[in-house]
Amino acid sequence: MGITERRERERARRRREILDNAWKVASEVGWSAFSVEKVAASAELARGTIYTYFPDLATLVLELGKEALSELSVSLGSAESLGAALDVPVRFAQRSTAAFNLLFPRQEADPPQLMSEGLAEVRRQAAELMGALQRLSSGVETQHLPADEREAAVFLSGIGMAGALIPELRASTSLRHRWQDFCLKGMVAKPDKSGTD
DSSP states (O other): OOHHHHHHHHHHHHHHHHHHHHHHHHHHHOSTTOOHHHHHHHHTOOHHHHHHHSSSHHHHHHHHHHHHHHHHHHHHHTOOSHHHHHHHHHHHHHHOHHHHHHHSOOSSSOOGGGOOHHHHHHHHHHHHHHHGGGGGOTTSOOTTSOSSHHHHHHHHHHHHHHHHHSHHHHHOHHHHHHHHHHHHHOOOOOOOTTSOO
């Protein structure tokens, strides 16, 4: 192995080390307190070393977002049924709350240092992945899915995301599956006699 190959391997190893420590920091302190300084301290590196690999905080966070999106995509892509796909968000959130929160933030406004067009695009792609669940709905009794494809996508995404966001559904697989069943098979809605929607 030549010097150039060794340097490339060392650079790749150091980059991975920084990303691993960034995930550790995000898991420990959350995104609102996330900083290059904390990542550098966790990795036992100088701040300048972090900036050698990631020119600013937004670039580092974007790379983490891309990793989270890739993991979500693989998980959804390997789901063999709608039920399995609906459980992907909760399993994803359980494996990495930081990754889930990066892709699906619950706060209205992110800290300014996290905002970038690239991260907004990654989040849009994550939402689009969740909306593609209807590809798995053939053969499943889904009489209450909206006929409009876009509305059906939102409906299914909402069912899956509820499992990750509602603590009781997140904590209980049987309750979550009953919830999913209820939403998919549903009960015949009683007409609203008040005359309003």
